[in-house]
Amino acid sequence: MTDGSPLTRLEAFSDAIFAIAATLLVLEIRVPQVVPNAPVSELWSRLADLWPSYLAFVLSFGTILVMWVNHHNSIRMLCRTSKPFLYANGLLLLLVTFIPFPTALLARYIDTPFRAVATVCYAGYAVITNGAFLVWGAAMEAPVYLGRPELTRDHIARLNRQTIAGMAVYLGTAVISWWLPVVGLGLLVALWIFWVMLSIGPAGGA
Amino acid sequence: MTDGSPLTRLEAFSDAIFAIAATLLVLEIRVPQVVPNAPVSELWSRLADLWPSYLAFVLSFGTILVMWVNHHNSIRMLCRTSKPFLYANGLLLLLVTFIPFPTALLARYIDTPFRAVATVCYAGYAVITNGAFLVWGAAMEAPVYLGRPELTRDHIARLNRQTIAGMAVYLGTAVISWWLPVVGLGLLVALWIFWVMLSIGPAGGA
Amino acid sequence: MTDGSPLTRLEAFSDAIFAIAATLLVLEIRVPQVVPNAPVSELWSRLADLWPSYLAFVLSFGTILVMWVNHHNSIRMLCRTSKPFLYANGLLLLLVTFIPFPTALLARYIDTPFRAVATVCYAGYAVITNGAFLVWGAAMEAPVYLGRPELTRDHIARLNRQTIAGMAVYLGTAVISWWLPVVGLGLLVALWIFWVMLSIGPAGGA
Amino acid sequence: MTDGSPLTRLEAFSDAIFAIAATLLVLEIRVPQVVPNAPVSELWSRLADLWPSYLAFVLSFGTILVMWVNHHNSIRMLCRTSKPFLYANGLLLLLVTFIPFPTALLARYIDTPFRAVATVCYAGYAVITNGAFLVWGAAMEAPVYLGRPELTRDHIARLNRQTIAGMAVYLGTAVISWWLPVVGLGLLVALWIFWVMLSIGPAGGA
Numbered sequence: 001m002t003d004g005s006p007l008t009r010l011e012a013f014s015d016a017i018f019a020i021a022a023t024l025l026v027l028e029i030r031v032p033q034v035v036p037n038a039p040v041s042e043l044w045s046r047l048a049d050l051w052p053s054y055l056a057f058v059l060s061f062g063t064i065l066v067m068w069v070n071h072h073n074s075i076r077m078l079c080r081t082s083k084p085f086l087y088a089n090g091l092l093l094l095l096v097t098f099i100p101f102p103t104a105l106l107a108r109y110i111d112t113p114f115r116a117v118a119t120v121c122y123a124g125y126a127v128i129t130n131g132a133f134l135v136w137g138a139a140m141e142a143p144v145y146l147g148r149p150e151l152t153r154d155h156i157a158r159l160n161r162q163t164i165a166g167m168a169v170y171l172g173t174a175v176i177s178w179w180l181p182v183v184g185l186g187l188l189v190a191l192w193i194f195w196v197m198l199s200i201g202p203a204g205g206a
Numbered sequence: 207m208t209d210g211s212p213l214t215r216l217e218a219f220s221d222a223i224f225a226i227a228a229t230l231l232v233l234e235i236r237v238p239q240v241v242p243n244a245p246v247s248e249l250w251s252r253l254a255d256l257w258p259s260y261l262a263f264v265l266s267f268g269t270i271l272v273m274w275v276n277h278h279n280s281i282r283m284l285c286r287t288s289k290p291f292l293y294a295n296g297l298l299l300l301l302v303t304f305i306p307f308p309t310a311l312l313a314r315y316i317d318t319p320f321r322a323v324a325t326v327c328y329a330g331y332a333v334i335t336n337g338a339f340l341v342w343g344a345a346m347e348a349p350v351y352l353g354r355p356e357l358t359r360d361h362i363a364r365l366n367r368q369t370i371a372g373m374a375v376y377l378g379t380a381v382i383s384w385w386l387p388v389v390g391l392g393l394l395v396a397l398w399i400f401w402v403m404l405s406i407g408p409a410g411g412a
Numbered sequence: 413m414t415d416g417s418p419l420t421r422l423e424a425f426s427d428a429i430f431a432i433a434a435t436l437l438v439l440e441i442r443v444p445q446v447v448p449n450a451p452v453s454e455l456w457s458r459l460a461d462l463w464p465s466y467l468a469f470v471l472s473f474g475t476i477l478v479m480w481v482n483h484h485n486s487i488r489m490l491c492r493t494s495k496p497f498l499y500a501n502g503l504l505l506l507l508v509t510f511i512p513f514p515t516a517l518l519a520r521y522i523d524t525p526f527r528a529v530a531t532v533c534y535a536g537y538a539v540i541t542n543g544a545f546l547v548w549g550a551a552m553e554a555p556v557y558l559g560r561p562e563l564t565r566d567h568i569a570r571l572n573r574q575t576i577a578g579m580a581v582y583l584g585t586a587v588i589s590w591w592l593p594v595v596g597l598g599l600l601v602a603l604w605i606f607w608v609m610l611s612i613g614p615a616g617g618a
Numbered sequence: 619m620t621d622g623s624p625l626t627r628l629e630a631f632s633d634a635i636f637a638i639a640a641t642l643l644v645l646e647i648r649v650p651q652v653v654p655n656a657p658v659s660e661l662w663s664r665l666a667d668l669w670p671s672y673l674a675f676v677l678s679f680g681t682i683l684v685m686w687v688n689h690h691n692s693i694r695m696l697c698r699t700s701k702p703f704l705y706a707n708g709l710l711l712l713l714v715t716f717i718p719f720p721t722a723l724l725a726r727y728i729d730t731p732f733r734a735v736a737t738v739c740y741a742g743y744a745v746i747t748n749g750a751f752l753v754w755g756a757a758m759e760a761p762v763y764l765g766r767p768e769l770t771r772d773h774i775a776r777l778n779r780q781t782i783a784g785m786a787v788y789l790g791t792a793v794i795s796w797w798l799p800v801v802g803l804g805l806l807v808a809l810w811i812f813w814v815m816l817s818i819g820p821a822g823g824a
Contacts, residue, residue, distance in 0.1 A: 019634030428637030
């Protein structure tokens with residue numbers, strides 16, 4: 001019942017989940033099988049054909065990284081935890097562990113006529129994940145475990161605004177992807193770059 | 207031989223096992239393969255057909271989360287460990303790492319005539335896991351490593367009562383599943399919601 | 413350059429490797445595929461046919477657990493580390509990560525005429541792992557990082573004696589397995605029980 | 619906003635990624651399938667035929683280990699972190715998680731006419747990884763989080779020199795591998811032994 005211990009284990013458990021989800025992504029990139037007497041250029045072109053897998057891998061790894069940085073910066077403002085927060089965090093982790101599935105779907109169908117389905121699912125997954133971050137932020141607001149109330153409330157309010165904005169833009173991306181999947185994919189990449197910039201940005205010296 | 211160190215590593219090792227078992231569950235959800243000239247709706251309906259996989263994923267993730275919260279709340283009451291407890295904990299972790307197998311079995315056979323086998327196995331797995339929690343609680347009772355004897359004894363007694371009740375209801379669920387697998391599945395879901403409620407509940411402010 | 417930090421990370425890295433290797437073992441146990449109109453008993457008998465997988469899973473999980481307990485009890489006697497020790501530990505971890513392969517080999521071939529090959533490989537793997545523990549113990553002996561010299565030297569000497577005995581008995585098991593693979597398998601199980609007993613045993617109150 | 623906490627989580631997250639990437643490598647080594655009535659020697663020779671997998675496994679495990687030791691020795695010189703450094707570290711971890719792919723490529727094609735492609739890719743991967751280490755070292759130089767400025771600057775300068783040398787030799791290896799893949803492979807193995815020697819070497823008593 002030391003105050004520090006629960007957060008340490010919460011962080012350790014969350015870090016492990018983020019790390020494993022990030023690492024499992026590579027299992028979806030399969031080594032291409034080439035027949036023995038094919039020309040060498042065949043293997044090069046088969047490796048190049050894997051670009052959807054590489055793109056999905058980098059996109060999802062980046063998503064996990066941005067979530068981890070946000071998670072990290074929020075958790076360190078708390079001084080203790082509560083059971084509802086453990087479960088809200090669990091809901092978030094459930095979605096983190098799920099990321100290899102929409103990633104594999106994107107990698108599999110991005111250069112096929114089914115790309116709209118894959119892009120809508122990926123953007124839809126981002127909407128749901130932002131929703132889980134909202135629940136998480138709400139569970140964090142319970143005053144009993146606010147370490148530095150003034151800092152944390154501002155931080156949570158900013159996080160919540162970002163998350164609501166995130167839900168809106170990903171919802172828009174999902175809608176656009178339905179008719180224009182290539183534009184939707186471009187938006188997914190652009191949004192990812194934007195989140196990284198934002199989190200490095202003005203408040204980045206933390 | 208600092209008192210803190212052994213528990214730190216026990217927690218780190220256990221957390222890693224819980225986290226990995228939770229994350230491996232997603233590997234069982236395979237991207238559906240659709241022929242190139244099928245209509246787009248085909249992929250949507252194939253994704254919807256994966257509902258047993260999604261259900262099994264959420265159910266098993268939740269089970270791991272509840273076990274982790276209980277593990278977490280029990281371990282933090284100890285002030286040191288013992289070798290028998292390391293092995294009792296190992297037995298528990300053995301069952302945690304095994305969870306992807308009954309989960310995959312459930313996902314594979316839940317909408318087939320074999321659903322009774324899958325549900326009985328899943329409920330049977332829950333009975334055995336509750337049994338391992340009993341052994342674990344017993345190994346924890348050895349007075350030499352009780353940090354706050356009065357608190358810990360009450361906590362262990364409550365944990366043991368819950369665990370014995372858990373064994374009974376899962377045994378009942380296994381029996382019911384044999385004849386009424388759909389009812390058994392409903393019970394598994396209901397029990398999972400009940401455990402979450404229980405652990406958030408009155409004593410949840412910890 | 414705080415004294416504690418290097419060991420913390422060494423432990424964290426090692427724990428993660430032990431935990432992941434233990435958890436990956438379950439991926440080798442595949443859900444049996446049954447044709448839709450088979451009788452329900454067919455799935456039960458197919459699940460029973462997986463006994464070599466269950467046995468190999470429990471055996472290898474137990475092996476990892478015994479190695480982890482020994483690793484854990486040795487590391488906590490050190491007060492700092494050295495680069496040669498980091499690499500000796502790395503060699504040990506290399507063998508820990510390799511364990512899913514001999515395990516899968518055992519599970520695949522134990523009830524076939526090839527069981528001698530699988531059992532010899534498994535026992536041979538145990539010989540090599542014990543050899544890595546010897547290198548590890550030797551790297552640990554460098555006096556510069558001995559925290560409590562008198563305790564640690566005794567502990568290392570005992571560990572080395574156990575390890576050399578382990579190499580001898582596993583070498584014997586490998587030889588016997590060549591002609592009598594079933595006896596070899598029985599020896600592997602018996603030895604595993606013996607290691608657990610030994611480590612819980614007289615010195616188990618630590 | 620305690621100074622210690624951010625580095626602790628950065629280390630924990632990085633350690634988990636290194637550990638998981640190292641452990642996933644073994645999944646690429648598949649148990650050979652032998653027909654039931656083949657002679658026992660068939661399984662032995664099939665196991666021997668897996669030598670490219672064993673070699674790639676050891677090579678990549680060793681690469682991860684050397685990277686981990688360098689990461690470990692650099693991080694412990696910092697006293698706090700910054701968001702740009704979190705992302706530079708993320709870039710490095712992205713490449714660490716990717717290592718199972720070039721490893722599987724090497725294992726698959728090293729004894730086929732396509733070995734040049736596999737060796738060039740593996741050496742090219744090493745060039746890119748060294749580049750990421752350069753970015754990482756640069757992000758580490760931001761004076762705000764230098765714990766022991768004089769030590770850290772020397773350490774970073776040495777790390778950067780090693781990394782630039784590494785990029786040059788791996789680039790050379792990639793070029794040579796294009797025409798002489800076997801020589802390229804020999805260089806990869808020789809370089810790996812060299813890095814281990816170098817990091818154990820004169821400055822090894824740390």
